[in-house]
Amino acid sequence: MADRPDEAQKVIQVQRKALAANEARAQRLRRGFAERGTLVVNLISSPGSGKTTLLERTVAMLRDELRCGVLEGDVATERDADRIRAQGVPAHQILTGGACHLDARLVERGLAEASFPDLDILFIENVGNLICPTNYDLGEDFKVALLSVAEGDDKPFKYPAIFSRAEVTVITKGDHIPHLAFDLDAVRDQITTLNPNGRFLVTSSTSGQGLDDWCGLLRAQLSAKRPHKG
Amino acid sequence: MADRPDEAQKVIQVQRKALAANEARAQRLRRGFAERGTLVVNLISSPGSGKTTLLERTVAMLRDELRCGVLEGDVATERDADRIRAQGVPAHQILTGGACHLDARLVERGLAEASFPDLDILFIENVGNLICPTNYDLGEDFKVALLSVAEGDDKPFKYPAIFSRAEVTVITKGDHIPHLAFDLDAVRDQITTLNPNGRFLVTSSTSGQGLDDWCGLLRAQLSAKRPHKG
Numbered sequence: 412m413a414d415r416p417d418e419a420q421k422v423i424q425v426q427r428k429a430l431a432a433n434e435a436r437a438q439r440l441r442r443g444f445a446e447r448g449t450l451v452v453n454l455i456s457s458p459g460s461g462k463t464t465l466l467e468r469t470v471a472m473l474r475d476e477l478r479c480g481v482l483e484g485d486v487a488t489e490r491d492a493d494r495i496r497a498q499g500v501p502a503h504q505i506l507t508g509g510a511c512h513l514d515a516r517l518v519e520r521g522l523a524e525a526s527f528p529d530l531d532i533l534f535i536e537n538v539g540n541l542i543c544p545t546n547y548d549l550g551e552d553f554k555v556a557l558l559s560v561a562e563g564d565d566k567p568f569k570y571p572a573i574f575s576r577a578e579v580t581v582i583t584k585g586d587h588i589p590h591l592a593f594d595l596d597a598v599r600d601q602i603t604t605l606n607p608n609g610r611f612l613v614t615s616s617t618s619g620q621g622l623d624d625w626c627g628l629l630r631a632q633l634s635a636k637r638p639h640k641g
Numbered sequence: 642m643a644d645r646p647d648e649a650q651k652v653i654q655v656q657r658k659a660l661a662a663n664e665a666r667a668q669r670l671r672r673g674f675a676e677r678g679t680l681v682v683n684l685i686s687s688p689g690s691g692k693t694t695l696l697e698r699t700v701a702m703l704r705d706e707l708r709c710g711v712l713e714g715d716v717a718t719e720r721d722a723d724r725i726r727a728q729g730v731p732a733h734q735i736l737t738g739g740a741c742h743l744d745a746r747l748v749e750r751g752l753a754e755a756s757f758p759d760l761d762i763l764f765i766e767n768v769g770n771l772i773c774p775t776n777y778d779l780g781e782d783f784k785v786a787l788l789s790v791a792e793g794d795d796k797p798f799k800y801p802a803i804f805s806r807a808e809v810t811v812i813t814k815g816d817h818i819p820h821l822a823f824d825l826d827a828v829r830d831q832i833t834t835l836n837p838n839g840r841f842l843v844t845s846s847t848s849g850q851g852l853d854d855w856c857g858l859l860r861a862q863l864s865a866k867r868p869h870k871g
Binding site for chain 2: 419421422425426428429457458459485486487488490509511538539540541542543559561562563565566568569570571572584587590
């Protein structure tokens, strides 16, 4: 109780200031997105939950009706942006060089480098990490938490911050449920407890399960953002 | 180039100091473990890679010949420590309250609270995060990186820091390889590139594949640590 402030506490203090600076930049980004009528979705999950695969399927389903673009956040490699570009949709890789999350500064820089055309939907795929990206506002309209059924049905209560804050939770790899001891009802209950107003979708990028609902949700959010156009 | 130090850089500076303080504590822990002849293994992976399940199987295989104990790191919930205790092996839960990794201070506190008997092997299960735990020495003898086949075969190059530094990589859920497009050779090549001296094991906690090799590795490391005891 009488501990002197230690290094860990100093880190927390400086992180608070960094979060405040991030918040100001995120609001600037948000104003810009609002002016252009761009819906912005921040996807957060563990490594290997299927964020890039979901985005490949999503942009393939939407690209003929909506102008989509993707910012890909990774510690290293250009692989994910290459996968999106192979779908005929503009993508830009943001390499954090070791950092465990995207922040508004990295998104500002990434957008300046990307020179995307005007977009209807900008997807931001965060670094694979279920913890650190949670606190960093990127100017998005909403956060999406992905949870692969392979990760187990105890994860929402073990990582409560992201599942409390994500407006949408997308269960991925749903086609594997029959082969796993994955209690979907238990996951739904945990998420409802953490976030009573959250949306919950079960998908499979392999079978296509839930992808129409997911794209419908995106269309509805875009229409809500610019009602005079929709 | 002429940017003033910004908030992100300040965070990095303070984190460097915190890492230096951590290093001093970790060395103190390491001396204590050496005096007691306890082998200490720091397990690091994404959420849901199967760290706890591997530990359940491991302590069940070793508990009759070696005194094992487990420190469980999590953001929230006591579930993992409960699962280990159900195997008849002492376990203590360290809750980080939001922090994304264990550090030497949390391990010191956890050990003080746990009051474990003298141990042959102490397993430390880090917080589910493939990035942040990498830099924090916990006084361990070696780090083990786990990678579930469900996470995909592109992960070592996408998360190079942990796969460079972990002395052992354990592929988990190997029984699912036949159902997935998971290129084991590609993963092995990436890890060999990042860490030419690293050990590489393919396991399944369901089928038992690779667990004898894993336990053999642990026994060999323990014998190497205290050669006079055999």
